[in-house]
Amino acid sequence: MRTPYDDSGQARPTLLAQAPRQADVAPTESPQADPAREARIKAAGIRRLDGRHLTLYTDLPSSPEIDSLPALFEQALPEWCQYFAMPEFAERPWHVTGCLMKDRTRFKAVGLLPADLPEFLHGYTRDNQIWLGEQPSDYYRRHLLLHEGAHAFMFAAFGTCGPPWYMEGMAELLGTHLLTDGKLRLAWFPPRREDVPMWGRVKLVQEGLAAGRRLSLDQILAIGPQAHLKTEPYGWCWAAAAFLDGHPKYRERFRKLPAELRQPEFNARFRELFAADWSELNDEWQLFVANLDYGYDLAREAIDFVPGQPLPSVGKKVSIAADCGWQSSGIKVEAGVEYRLTASGRYQVADKPRIWWCEPGGVSIRYVRGQPLGVLLAAVRPEANGSVGANAHEGGYLQPLVVGLGATLVPKQSGTLYLRINESPAELADNKGAVDVRVEPVTKH
Numbered sequence: 491m492r493t494p495y496d497d498s499g500q501a502r503p504t505l506l507a508q509a510p511r512q513a514d515v516a517p518t519e520s521p522q523a524d525p526a527r528e529a530r531i532k533a534a535g536i537r538r539l540d541g542r543h544l545t546l547y548t549d550l551p552s553s554p555e556i557d558s559l560p561a562l563f564e565q566a567l568p569e570w571c572q573y574f575a576m577p578e579f580a581e582r583p584w585h586v587t588g589c590l591m592k593d594r595t596r597f598k599a600v601g602l603l604p605a606d607l608p609e610f611l612h613g614y615t616r617d618n619q620i621w622l623g624e625q626p627s628d629y630y631r632r633h634l635l636l637h638e639g640a641h642a643f644m645f646a647a648f649g650t651c652g653p654p655w656y657m658e659g660m661a662e663l664l665g666t667h668l669l670t671d672g673k674l675r676l677a678w679f680p681p682r683r684e685d686v687p688m689w690g691r692v693k694l695v696q697e698g699l700a701a702g703r704r705l706s707l708d709q710i711l712a713i714g715p716q717a718h719l720k721t722e723p724y725g726w727c728w729a730a731a732a733f734l735d736g737h738p739k740y741r742e743r744f745r746k747l748p749a750e751l752r753q754p755e756f757n758a759r760f761r762e763l764f765a766a767d768w769s770e771l772n773d774e775w776q777l778f779v780a781n782l783d784y785g786y787d788l789a790r791e792a793i794d795f796v797p798g799q800p801l802p803s804v805g806k807k808v809s810i811a812a813d814c815g816w817q818s819s820g821i822k823v824e825a826g827v828e829y830r831l832t833a834s835g836r837y838q839v840a841d842k843p844r845i846w847w848c849e850p851g852g853v854s855i856r857y858v859r860g861q862p863l864g865v866l867l868a869a870v871r872p873e874a875n876g877s878v879g880a881n882a883h884e885g886g887y888l889q890p891l892v893v894g895l896g897a898t899l900v901p902k903q904s905g906t907l908y909l910r911i912n913e914s915p916a917e918l919a920d921n922k923g924a925v926d927v928r929v930e931p932v933t934k935h
Contacts, residue, residue: 523538527600527601530600531547531600531602534549534596534599534600535549535596536548536549536596536597536600536602537549537550537552539556539557539559539560540560541560541561541563541564542560542564542585543560543563543564543567543584543585543586544559544560544563544564544585544586544587544588544639545560545585545586545587545588546559546560546587546588546589546590547587547588547589547590547597547602548589548590548591548592549590549591549592549593549596549597550590550592550624555628555631556590559590559631559632559635562632562635562636562669562674563586563635563639565673565674566636566639566640566664566674566676567579567580567643568580569664569674569675569676570639570640570643570664570676573664573676573677573745574643574644574647574748576647579643579646579647584618584646585618586618586619586620586639586642587618587619587620588619588620588621588622588635588638589602589603589620589621589622590622590624590631590635591603591621591622591623591624592624594623597621603621607621609719610719611623611719611721612625612634613634613637613638614638615638615641615642615645617642617645618642618645618646619642620635620638620639620641620642621638622634622635622638625688626688627687627688628687629685629686629687629688629689630686630687630688630689632667632669633665633666633667633686633689634665635665636664636665636667636676637661637662637664637665638661639665640660640661640664640665641657641661644657644660644748644751648748648751648752649751649752650751650752651751652747652751652756653711653713653756653757654713654714654715654717654723654727655710655711655713655726655727655730656731656747656756656760658713658723658724658727658728659727659728659730659731660731662691662724662727662728662731662732663676663677663728663731663732663735664676664677666678666679666680666686666689666691666728666732668685677735679732679736679785679786679788680692680784680785681784681785681916682784682785683784685784690721690725691724691725691728691729692725692782692783692784693725694721694722694724694725694726695725695726695729695779695782696782697722698722698725698726699779699780703722704776704779704780705726705779706772706775707730707771707772707775710726710727710730711757711760711761713726713727729778729779729782730775731744733774733775733778733788736788736789737774737788737789737792738788738789738792739767739792740764740771743763743764746763747759747760747763767795770793770795773793773795773871773887774791774792774793776887776888777791777793777815777816777887777888778791780888781859781914781915783914783915783916784916785915785916785917786915786916787915787916787918787919790813790814790815790915790918790919791814791815791816791915791918792815793815793816793817793818793908794817794818795818795871796818796820796906797818797822797906798818798819798820798821798822798823798905798906798907799820799821799822800822801821801822801823801829801929801930801931803931804930805928805929805930805931806819806820806821806928806929807926807927807928807929808820808821808909808926808927808929809924809925809926809927810866810909810910810911810924810925810926810927811923811924812837812838812839812848812864812911812913812921812922812923812924812925813918813919813921813922814910814918815910815915815918816869816887816908816909816910817908817909817910818906818907818908819906819907819908819909819927819929820906821906821907821929822873822904822905822906822907823870823899823901823904823905823906823907823929824901824904825901825902825903825904826900826901826902827900827901827931828898828899828900828931828932828934829898829899829900829901829929829930829931829932830896830897830898830899830929830930830931830932831866831868831893831896831897831898831899831927831928831929832895832896832927832928832930833850833866833893833894833895833896833925833926833927833928834849834850834895834925834926835849835850835923835924835925835926836848836849836923837849837864837911837921837922837923837924837925838920838921838922838923839853839863839864839911839913839920839921840917840920840921841920842920848863848864848911849864849895850864850865850866850893850894850895850911850925850927851865851894851895852864852865852866852894852912858912858913858914859912861892861912862912863912863913864911864912864913865892865893865894865911865912866892866893866894866895866909866910866911866912866925866927867890867891867892867893867909867910867911867912868890868891868893868897868899868907868908868909869885869886869887869890869891869907869908869909870885870886870899870901870902870903870905870906870907870908871886871887871905871906871908872903872904872905873903873904873905873906884902885899885901885902885903887908893909893927898932907929909927911925
């Protein structure tokens with residue numbers, strides 16, 4: 491769905507925006523078949539598939555995957571209703587008409603693809619109508635139907651989908667799905683690339699990073715409607731929605747946003763909702779996009795931001811869990827002061843095909859982000875943190891100190907010492923045990 495927006499993130503009045511809002515008009519019924527029109531459509535090689543909430547026209551030949559798409563839409567509706575806490579919507583006689591097109595000229599010839607539609611790459615939604623281009627995989631075809639269906643649902647339920655980042659982020663989130671034995675699950679974080687052929691959202695973000703385009707949350711919020719004539723913004727919008735919806739600390743607030751859709755200044759309200767921990771949110775967003783991969787475990791990677799206290803003169807020992815991401819040591823370190831970190835312990839970093847035991851020096855037969863799997867890492871979160879990118883500095887989360895069995899730390903900035911073992915965010919669940927770390931000030935003689 492594409493709607494022009496101004497800088498505040500609100501829809502500008504246009505010929506499209508001036509149409510009655512779906513939430514304010516009577517729900518649409520299944521379209522009545524005009525025999526003459528249907529005959530022209532059939533003669534053009536276009537079939538009609540009917541479901542309770544979706545009538546789908548397509549020029550693709552009959553197959554179980556294609557012919558089951560209206561039933562897939564039926565399964566999605568209660569999922570959308572549950573996500574948005576609107577169970578009553580499922581009883582409305584709401585109906586969507588869709589076109590799944592291999593040859594768009596056929597649809598133009600019989601009036602199913604209006605000439606006034608703006609340019610679109612793969613899919614487009616207007617009111618209770620959706621248009622889909624044929625896709626190279628069964629998975630991505632379903633994803634696109636669910637993506638555009640989510641747009642149609644939100645317009646029908648709320649009268650708007652919000653600013654571009656939220657509009658596309660929600661459609662991507664609610665289009666990314668698992669279909670097992672005919673049962674549909676939405677808002678699913680794919681564990682493997684093979685589970686989502688041709689989807690590519692993780693790859694889009696990774697390629698953006700490789701090209702030097704690391705988008706902050708502020709930049710995500712500023713994404714404009716024309717950006718979605720390209721593919722990469724879909725990856726970033728999905729990443730933002732998946733991060734906020736999947737993170738245990740931010741999920742509840744994120745799911746309150748639909749209540750703000752009809753209010754002015756949506757993006758400002760979003761910032762207000764997260765104002766109390768905006769700095770922490772940006773830290774975790776930086777880590778998420780820097781290490782994004784299939785199966786990213788947002789719950790285990792979630793950081794409990796505990797400010798450090800001054801280190802006693804005799805030092806302090808802390809225990810760091812092997813199955814979690816960055817963890818506060820509870821120790822405040824001072825800029826320019828030298829500290830000695832000494833690590834010990836034995837912990838599990840995998841359980842298949844057998845248990846892999848590891849010590850703080852790491853397992854050198856496998857590497858993660860250029861360092862041995864399981865090696866102990868350290869980072870300092872500055873006291874006055876607050877600016878985006880504050881922890882991309884040397885010694886921060888994105889450029890940590892490799893501690894191993896022992897190392898010397900001289901912080902460039904005062905702050906709290908954080909520790910973790912080096913592990914993929916997608917492979918923390920099979921870890922067990924902990925590493926003991928002793929932190930001592932180095933006394934100069």
